[in-house]
Amino acid sequence: MEEYLHKKYRTKKVFLTYKGREAIALILKNLALPNGSLVAINGYTCYAVYQATVAAGLRPYYLDLPENGLNFTAPTLRHAVINEPDIKAVIVQNTLGMACDITAIKKVCNQNKLFLIEDLAHSIGLQHLGGQEAGTVGQAAALSFSQDKSVDSVTGGAALFNFPVEPKVEYQPANAWHRFATRLYPWTTRLIRSTFSLGLGRVLLKAFKLTRLLPGPMSGGADHIHALPNWHSFVAYNGYQMLAGLNLHRQKIAEIYRQSLPSSVQFDHVDGSIYLRFPIRVNDPAGLISYLKQYGIYLADRWYDAPVAPARSLKLTNYQKGQCPVAERVASQMVNLPTHVNINEEQARILTEKVTQWLK
Ligand SMILES: Cc1ncc(COP(=O)(O)O)c(C=O)c1O
Numbered sequence: 001m002e003e004y005l006h007k008k009y010r011t012k013k014v015f016l017t018y019k020g021r022e023a024i025a026l027i028l029k030n031l032a033l034p035n036g037s038l039v040a041i042n043g044y045t046c047y048a049v050y051q052a053t054v055a056a057g058l059r060p061y062y063l064d065l066p067e068n069g070l071n072f073t074a075p076t077l078r079h080a081v082i083n084e085p086d087i088k089a090v091i092v093q094n095t096l097g098m099a100c101d102i103t104a105i106k107k108v109c110n111q112n113k114l115f116l117i118e119d120l121a122h123s124i125g126l127q128h129l130g131g132q133e134a135g136t137v138g139q140a141a142a143l144s145f146s147q148d149k150s151v152d153s154v155t156g157g158a159a160l161f162n163f164p165v166e167p168k169v170e171y172q173p174a175n176a177w178h179r180f181a182t183r184l185y186p187w188t189t190r191l192i193r194s195t196f197s198l199g200l201g202r203v204l205l206k207a208f209k210l211t212r213l214l215p216g217p218m219s220g221g222a223d224h225i226h227a228l229p230n231w232h233s234f235v236a237y238n239g240y241q242m243l244a245g246l247n248l249h250r251q252k253i254a255e256i257y258r259q260s261l262p263s264s265v266q267f268d269h270v271d272g273s274i275y276l277r278f279p280i281r282v283n284d285p286a287g288l289i290s291y292l293k294q295y296g297i298y299l300a301d302r303w304y305d306a307p308v309a310p311a312r313s314l315k316l317t318n319y320q321k322g323q324c325p326v327a328e329r330v331a332s333q334m335v336n337l338p339t340h341v342n343i344n345e346e347q348a349r350i351l352t353e354k355v356t357q358w359l360k
Pocket of ligand 1: 045048049093119
């Protein structure tokens with residue numbers, strides 16, 4: 001897998017990790033920044049990014065969203081750098097697979113001598129306008145292969161280094177129970193899904209969660225780097241072989257949503273986006289989610305329900321209410337429509353009809 005990533009991203013060094021957040025932390029730790037330096041991150045992000053930044057002894061600086069997009073813009077970054085000379089690195093994340101303006105952001109980074117790190121947790125396989133593959137633009141890139149990502153091996157990540165550095169990685173073994181549970185994950189989830197309509201699935205879900213046989217995607221920190229067991233790296237490698245087809249499918253499904261849903265609920269489309277999930281915003285997400293539930297459509301898993309999500313983790317961060325007002329508003333309105341391989345075009349059309357009916 002390392003060999004494959006080396007070639008694919010034409011990168012100098014690759015380190016596989018047990019989680020994407022460990023890869024981000026590993027990169028940040030190797031930038032040799034003064035302790036407490038600021039890292040500019042999307043103001044609409046995952047707690048994992050916060051964890052990684054803090055684990056590296058650095059501080060997150062939240063950049064708010066533009067009115068109609070899910071990634072901070074180059075002017076926002078430029079403005080932040082003028083006000084905060086302690087910003088030394090920037091993480092872009094192509095939120096939900098929507099492409100950020102990487103060319104303009106890179107320009108600001110070059111002008112201000114900032115490290116540019118591409119977090120590809122949502123965007124493996126994305127080609128930016130102009131054909132640049134996401135992960136090949138910045139000085140480093142972090143991959144995540146965890147649940148529901150474009151390359152999904154239940155858990156896993158990789159740090160790709162493109163600048164001259166000799167990272168010393170002290171791998172620790174991952175928690176044995178977590179390893180066991182992640183190996184079983186494809187079967188435990190299949191069992192739950194296939195028995196859900198009988199009522200048994202709900203009971204199994206509870207039981208598996210209680211015994212931690214169903215590891216949540218947010219479990220684990222970024223303080224230590226853990227080795228990725230071979231099985232996960234093998235599954236991730238296979239995931240890469242299917243990636244182009246799967247991303248094309250996501251784009252096709254997203255196109256149906258884009259063409260059929262009112263523009264008032266959509267964000268601005270950016271060419272190249274792969275839409276890991278299709279974001280819409282509505283005034284009453286809970287209302288829409290429970291309306292769709294009547295038709296057997298379950299969309300309760302919202303990326304993201306807070307500026308640093310999930311909302312239950314927000315209190316563990318240093319995010320202050322009001323820092324990113326647009327992201328706060330977006331978080332309160334966000335619903336994601338599925339684009340994964342189990343959604344076909346017919347189902348996407350039905351879903352748009354239901355959403356449109358609810359909006360009326
Ligand atoms: C933007 C972003 N970066 C990084 C991660 C970290 O991924 P992992 O769960 O593999 O640590 C996530 C998690 O979903 C994420 O949303």
